[in-house]
Amino acid sequence: MAFLSRSILALSMALLSCNAIAQKQCDVELRHGLIITDDVIRIVDKGQTRVQINNNNQLFIRGYWVDLSTDESKVLEQFSNGIRQTVPELVDLATDGVNLGLSAIEHVVEGMSDKEPEVLKTQLQYVERALMDKFKRGDDFFFIAPQSLSQIDDFFTKEISQKIHSAVHGSLGAILMSLGDAFKSREGNIEDRMNDMGQRMDIITKEIDKSLQKKAHQLELKASEYCECLNSLDITESRLQAIVPGMTDFDLVQIKS
Template sequence: MKRYYFLLLMLCHGSLLSAAECEMAFAHGILIAPDHIRILQNNRTHVQINNDQQLFIRGELISLTAEDVVLLQQYSRDLRKFVPEIVSIAVDGVELGLSSIEAMFTGIGSKSQQAEWRELVRETTFQWMSRFVRTNEHFYLAPQSLNELDYFLHGELKPQLDSLARHTVGAVWGALRDALRHSDSNFERSDNQEWQSVGHLVDKINLGLDAKAVELEEKSALFCQRMQELDEVEQQLQQRLPALKDYDVVMQKD
């Protein structure tokens, strides 16, 4: 049924450009903060925009004309609208799956077992969240294209959350059975019941991730257009400020 719904949605939006068809990409990491934007290479800041109107390249303040400032403000404001939206789609997908998994083992097992499960969750999510960071009003997006974000939701996040859910559910029910064996209760949960619980949790996670994938699909044409517009503004800035040509943030992949 979910597959039919997704295909129907694709037909309804047949005129839209899919994420996989968009060749636009972010070539550098982008950090958005309330008072500045930083462009990073290998975790080092090479370009910084302060308050949407001051430009630093490799730590040097660049002299700007009034026309330069207008272009810089447009570029900054577009990044501020766009990057948090992309990051939020990815982070919401991760948090949706993890909150479902963590809610399952709250109050079950010993403190050391819970710490072990939470550490497993943290280890699993560290690699994901190094690419997408949302902390209060700070957003970070690692270098990537729109089709890489599409693959993250479709081909990477879903199977890894599935594996994590199955691993932790098995551990949780094992701990629960051990605890009940030492209690006055004669309760036993069969293996079939246990895996039904796993399946229910995985279905819940997949349903939420499907919704995020559909959200990305619906917005993919708009996202691609925004990146093309950003690229045009960036090219205008580079023509006026040649030092920026070494830091081509938005680009079209060959």
């Protein structure tokens, strides 16, 4: 969890180089993964770097350097800047807050029992892995997997939500079993105590669902907001492909509508 909670500054110029129109809807797909650092952009396919851009002006395809003229280098720079002005902010938005929600679950569950149930650790690892398979960031890099940006909301409201529900309710059973003997030694009705705990866990999951729905809505708006940016990026990519035909093998941005 600590890995995802590392914060880095978002790119403040993300919307300044394109006309962002939140009302316009478009179906945008990233067909390859992207790894972005301060100096390098990598277009990744099946775990391998296929295209690499160094310092916005040096191009490698399948490990081979591509010699570009000054004018051609300007097109490469536009393409590189277009990626940097969209992807990192989407990754930031996707990862921010989710890890805090997972940490909150841990703290609540630990407060109900002397130790965190093993089932919770396992389930939360599944949640974190699912998130990191799609979006990842570290101190010096951003990663986004191939995916349809118009379906980001489904990823949070369905897949991540379902995994978190499994984690919470799975750990509830483990907690009730571990606390059974302790309840028996105390005054009060055991069934009422267990019902109360079940209600508390339900409240937790409902609050998490609200948080995920909010996150999904934010990402949906951002993807829509970036529609013009991504259209512009797709046009620049087409210009670059005309200059360097080898780039067509790793077409990154696809606008479906």
